[in-house]
Amino acid sequence: MVSKMEIPFLVYLFKDAIWLMTPLFFAAISEMLVEKSGVLNLSLEGIMLISAFTAFAITLQFQNPYLGFLIGSLSGILINIFFYVLFQLIGISQTLAGLSLTIFASGLTFFLFRMMIGYAISPTPPLLKNTIGELAIPYLSDLPFIGIIFFRQNLFAYLLIPLLFFFYIIDNSQIGLKIKTIGEEPAMADSLGIDVYKYRLILIIIQGFLCGAAGSILTTSIYNTFLDNITAGLGFIAITMVILGGWNPIKTFISCFLFGFIYALQFRIQMLGFTWLPYQFTLSLPYVATIIFLVLFGRRYKPPSSLGKTYKRIK
Amino acid sequence: MKVFFKIIKWREKLGVLNVLASILAVGIGMAILVLSLYMCQINISLGLQTIYAGSLGRYNSISETLLRATILALISYGLIISFTAGVWNIGAEGQYIMGAIASTIVCLTLGNILGYFLIPLAMIISVIIGAAWALIPGLLLVKLNINEVLTTLMMNYIAQYILSWLVTGPLQDKTSMFPESPYIPKQAFLPRIIPIYRLNYVSLILLILLAPLIHIVLGKTWFGLSLKILGSSKRTARYAGINVNRTIIISIVISGALAGLAGALEIMGVQYKLRPGIVQGYGYTGIVITLVGNLHPYGALLASVLMASLINGISETCQLFQIPIGLAQILQGIFLITVISLRFLFRFLIEKYSKVYGE
Numbered sequence: 015m016v017s018k019m020e021i022p023f024l025v026y027l028f029k030d031a032i033w034l035m036t037p038l039f040f041a042a043i044s045e046m047l048v049e050k051s052g053v054l055n056l057s058l059e060g061i062m063l064i065s066a067f068t069a070f071a072i073t074l075q076f077q078n079p080y081l082g083f084l085i086g087s088l089s090g091i092l093i094n095i096f097f098y099v100l101f102q103l104i105g106i107s108q109t110l111a112g113l114s115l116t117i118f119a120s121g122l123t124f125f126l127f128r129m130m131i132g133y134a135i136s137p138t139p140p141l142l143k144n145t146i147g148e149l150a151i152p153y154l155s156d157l158p159f160i161g162i163i164f165f166r167q168n169l170f171a172y173l174l175i176p177l178l179f180f181f182y183i184i185d186n187s188q189i190g191l192k193i194k195t196i197g198e199e200p201a202m203a204d205s206l207g208i209d210v211y212k213y214r215l216i217l218i219i220i221q222g223f224l225c226g227a228a229g230s231i232l233t234t235s236i237y238n239t240f241l242d243n244i245t246a247g248l249g250f251i252a253i254t255m256v257i258l259g260g261w262n263p264i265k266t267f268i269s270c271f272l273f274g275f276i277y278a279l280q281f282r283i284q285m286l287g288f289t290w291l292p293y294q295f296t297l298s299l300p301y302v303a304t305i306i307f308l309v310l311f312g313r314r315y316k317p318p319s320s321l322g323k324t325y326k327r328i329k
Numbered sequence: 330m331k332v333f334f335k336i337i338k339w340r341e342k343l344g345v346l347n348v349l350a351s352i353l354a355v356g357i358g359m360a361i362l363v364l365s366l367y368m369c370q371i372n373i374s375l376g377l378q379t380i381y382a383g384s385l386g387r388y389n390s391i392s393e394t395l396l397r398a399t400i401l402a403l404i405s406y407g408l409i410i411s412f413t414a415g416v417w418n419i420g421a422e423g424q425y426i427m428g429a430i431a432s433t434i435v436c437l438t439l440g441n442i443l444g445y446f447l448i449p450l451a452m453i454i455s456v457i458i459g460a461a462w463a464l465i466p467g468l469l470l471v472k473l474n475i476n477e478v479l480t481t482l483m484m485n486y487i488a489q490y491i492l493s494w495l496v497t498g499p500l501q502d503k504t505s506m507f508p509e510s511p512y513i514p515k516q517a518f519l520p521r522i523i524p525i526y527r528l529n530y531v532s533l534i535l536l537i538l539l540a541p542l543i544h545i546v547l548g549k550t551w552f553g554l555s556l557k558i559l560g561s562s563k564r565t566a567r568y569a570g571i572n573v574n575r576t577i578i579i580s581i582v583i584s585g586a587l588a589g590l591a592g593a594l595e596i597m598g599v600q601y602k603l604r605p606g607i608v609q610g611y612g613y614t615g616i617v618i619t620l621v622g623n624l625h626p627y628g629a630l631l632a633s634v635l636m637a638s639l640i641n642g643i644s645e646t647c648q649l650f651q652i653p654i655g656l657a658q659i660l661q662g663i664f665l666i667t668v669i670s671l672r673f674l675f676r677f678l679i680e681k682y683s684k685v686y687g688e
Contacts, residue, residue, distance in 0.1 A: 056478060100666075104673045109417055109478065114620070114669055117613050118662030121655070128653030250482050257476075292498055298490035301483040305469075312475045 023286075027278050028163045034281075035274025036170045037062075037228035037236070041252035042259070042266050043181050044224035048217045049256055050190075052197040052320040056112025057097045059249030060119030061222065062229035065090040067123040069230035070142065070240040071130060079146045079234040083227070086234070090226020091219055093119070098218045101324050102211065108322050116249070124242055139239045146170070146235040170231050174267075181263045193217070197318035200325035210325050228252075247301065254304050260315030269307075276303050346675045347623045354621060354668035355635065358660050362643075365659075369652045376646055383645030384638030390645075392528035396599055398637035399532040400425075403591040404615035405622065405629040406543050407584030413547065413624055414580040415560040420466060420481025422612025423488035424585040427462040428455035428592025430492060433500065433510055433603040436596070440514035447517050448531075452593050459589015460582045462488065467581035471574040477581070489608060496603055509604035519598040529598045535590075536630070543626040556580060588612070610658070614640075617661045621668050636661065 041058055048055055069086030073079045093115065100111040131139055146169050154165040184190050193213060195203040200210050232248075233240050251273060259266030280296045366376040378386075384394050404421045411418040432455040436447065443450060466480035493508070495501075502511040519529035547553035559566040559576050566573050595607050618636055622628030640657045647654040 100670065104670050105677055106669050106673050110620075110669060113417065113419060113478070113616070114662075114665045117616065118666050120610075120613070121658035121660070121662035125653065125655035125659040128655045247482060247486055250479055253476075254479055257479075292494045294490040294494035294497075298487050301486040301490075304483045305480055308475050308479065309469065309473060313473050 022159075023282070025159050025162055027275070027282055029167070030278035030281060031271060031275040032163065032171050032174070033168050033274075034236070034277040035270045036168065036174060037231045038248065038252055038255060038273055039174055039177070039267060039270040040170075040224045040228035040231070041249060042255035042270055043177060043263060044221035045252055046256045046259065046261055046263065046266050047181065047184065047193065048214075048221045049321060050185075050197045050261055050318055051193045051214050051217050052200060052318050052323065052325065053101075053214055053218070054108045054112070054322040055094070055097065055218075055221065056109055056250075056253065057093070057115035057119075058112075058225055058252055059245055059247065060112075060116035061090045061093045061097075061225040062232070062245045062249050063116075063119045063123050063243070064093055065226035065229035066233045066244055067126060067240055068226075070233040071126075073142050073144065073234055074130075074140065077144050079142065079144050083146065083230045083234050086230030087223050087226035090224075090229065091222035094218050094222030094225065095215075098215060102214070105324065105326075108324060120243060123240075127240060127242065139241060142234065142238045145238050146231075168235055170227075170235065178263055178267050185263055194318070196325075197320055200320050200323075201328075204325070204327060210327075225249075251300060251304055254308060257315075257317075258307055258311050261318070262315075272307075273300060273303070276300050346679070347672050348628070350671035350675060351621050351623050351628065351632075351668055353671055354664050357667050358664045361663055362639075362656065362660060365656060366646075369650070371646075371650050371652070376650070379646045379649055380639075380642030382642075384642035388523075389526055390641060392523075392526035394634070394638045394641050395528055395536065396532055396594075397640060398634045399536040400591045400595055400599075400611060401614055401618055401637055402536055402630055402633035403539070403587045403594070404611055405618040405633060406539055406626055407587030408615050408619040409543060409547070409622075409624050409626060409629060410556065411580045411584040412619055413553075413560050414556040414576060415563075416467075416470070416577055416581050416584075417478050418463065418466070418481050418581050418584050419478055419612065419616060420463060420484050421584065421588040421615050422608070422610065423481070423485035424459040424462045424588035425592040425595070425611055426485075426488040426492050426608060428459040428589025429596045429603060429607050430488075430495060430592070431455040431458035431589070432593035432596045433513060436513035436517040437500070437510065440517055444516065447514075448519065448597065451517060451597065452590060455589045455593035456586045457589070459592060460586040462589070463581050463585020464578070467578045470581075471577055485612065492603070492608065493605060496605060500603060502602075507604070510602050512602050513596065517597055518601060519594070527599060532594055532598055535594070540626040540630045547626070552576075552579075588615075614661055617665045621664050 041062065045055060045058060065086040068089040069082040072085045073082030076082070097111055097115055100106050100115070101108045127139075148166055149169045149172070151165040155161045157165070192203065192208050195206070196208060196210050196213055204210050228248075229245065232244055237244060255266055255269045255273065258269040276299055280299050283291070283296045284293060363373055363377070366373050383390055385391055404425060408418060408421060432451040435451040435454050439450070440447060462484060463481075466477045466484060469475040469480050470477045496508040496510055500510040502509055519531045521527065521529050522533065547556065555566065555569075555571045555576050558569055558571060559573060563573060566576070591611070592607075596603060600607055614636060618629055618632040622630070622632040639660060643657045643660075644654060646652070647656065
């Protein structure tokens with residue numbers, strides 16, 4: 015075992031980048047497919063908040079992070095189906111439905127969290143004892159540098175590549191073509207016999223699970239606790255990733271890695287001890303970067319034509 | 330049958346139904362409030378009495394509620410204008426923070442020079458800074474077609490970190506242990522109506538006068554009409570000869586300006602110093618108020634008084650009975666979800682039955 019001092023700063027930076035991009039990528043890749051089918055889901059932030067809280071509460075109760083992760087992810091499905099009901103059945107605009115779900119989620123978690131840890135007791139939230147930690151792959155993890163970056167990762171980081179592969183396949187298959195048709199011309203897709211509602215519902219369910227997973231990762235493996243507004247705009251940054259990635263899985267992966275890198279930088283700069291740099295500047299780095307990247311690259315790709323428009327069959 | 334015919338007649342009066350939706354949503358919210366009091370094992374009548382006492386039952390609580398209501402109402406008047414134009418400005422939080430910062434800086438640096446001009450100057454500067462903070466997402470939306478939801482939200486976080494940096498660094502009161510600025514000079518305090526209560530003339534005048542003003546702007550002027558047309562369809566607006574880009578920019582800038590003014594009122598009328606505690610999610614509460622108030626200034630006025638009294642009353646109840654604070658936050662989420670669901674449900678029902686029974 016090599017001590018931390020001997021290992022270059024950059025190696026740990028890359029390792030953290032891959033680790034911290036996991037929740038971002040889980041949310042972004044699912045949002046990409048959903049946006050391709052023409053649904054703009056702004057409730058990502060709310061889903062992640064609620065599932066983060068659920069995962070935290072279950073883990074604290076049963077001392078089992080895997081159970082917490084599972085239930086947290088399932089709760090994401092529930093919220094996302096509620097989102098589907100709001101925009102498809104009741105007919106609220108997707109932007110409004112997403113935003114109100116996010117506001118609702120922040121109020122709900124704020125209340126439930128205080129209900130759980132109690133008002134009169136100390137305000138510091140309890141740390142989870144059992145969390146989902148690193149998983150070193152035997153032999154490979156002993157390689158210099160590469161072993162630390164790629165093979166001594168968090169459990170979820172190993173899922174990144176299979177997930178990318180899966181979504182790449184879907185994107186380039188016949189199903190992906192149908193989804194794109196729905197996103198471009200829902201009426202035409204409907205007349206071709208593609209069930210617009212069914213496709214959108216299935217995608218929403220998949221997204222609910224993946225987004226819930228992203229939220230659960232935050233509490234069960236990254237922060238190991240819950241705080242108010244723990245997502246801190248991560249859901250909206252995930253939506254930005256889709257725009258930067260131009261609705262392409264590989265480019266979305268690259269932009270997620272970039273932001274994982276920014277998050278890692280933010281953590282590591284604080285450790286390096288730049289005392290002259292106020293910590294607020296490093297903390298606001300992801301948000302500033304989001305705006306700058308949107309200005310620089312936000313316009314290169316055309317979004318799906320019917321993005322944000324709810325399709326209703328004319329009878 | 331008669332009911333259905335009545336519903337058909339109501340079709341022309343969708344506005345009435347929207348008001349009904351708001352009232353119903355408030356009713357449902359209140360029912361949930363009572364239910365949660367019951368679940369927290371509090372005597373319900375005692376709990377409600379405490380909420381009343383903490384919101385409107387004493388002179389001091391009336392003053393506090395109206396102060397809070399002014400800030401919420403100002404933010405939501407601005408949001409009414411931008412939401413009517415279909416611009417989803419969710420950055421009122423950041424614009425409010427920037428307004429608060431600007432007014433603090435003006436009061437602390439120029440406090441002893443200006444005398445009577447200090448209050449108007451600080452207000453004007455904070456309006457300008459709030460507007461400028463909103464102008465950036467507006468320009469990005471118009472010039473580069475970048476979704477304003479994302480940019481305004483990111484700028485909220487940036488504003489929060491700027492505030493956090495200022496109160497721990499350049500503006501920090503060196504004699505205080507807490508991250509907060511020194512008190513602003515006495516001449517910057519907004520003149521109080523009754524010296525022992527914090528309610529001031531400026532807040533009360535703005536609260537009462539701005540609602541009719543916004544109502545006239547939205548209902549009687551060409552600008553208000555163009556906002557409405559733009560909100561219903563961008564294409565129609567273009568055909569009607571409306572300068573779409575300019576209208577979008579103006580609407581988001583007005584909402585930023587009003588949020589900035591709200592920030593100034595929070596500093597000069599409530600806190601008298603800059604501290605992280607000014608960030609209370611007013612921007613998001615403002616969204617709730619705007620939608621519960623049915624995008625109408627009078628509705629927003631009522632909703633902001635309601636929301637302010639709920640926040641004040643519930644926080645007093647929570648302290649008294651030692652229950653978790655946050656009931657107000659969950660209530661505002663419930664208000665929002667129910668009001669939009671009910672409104673669209675009503676419209677859906679009307680569409681359905683007016684088709685079945687003919688016009």
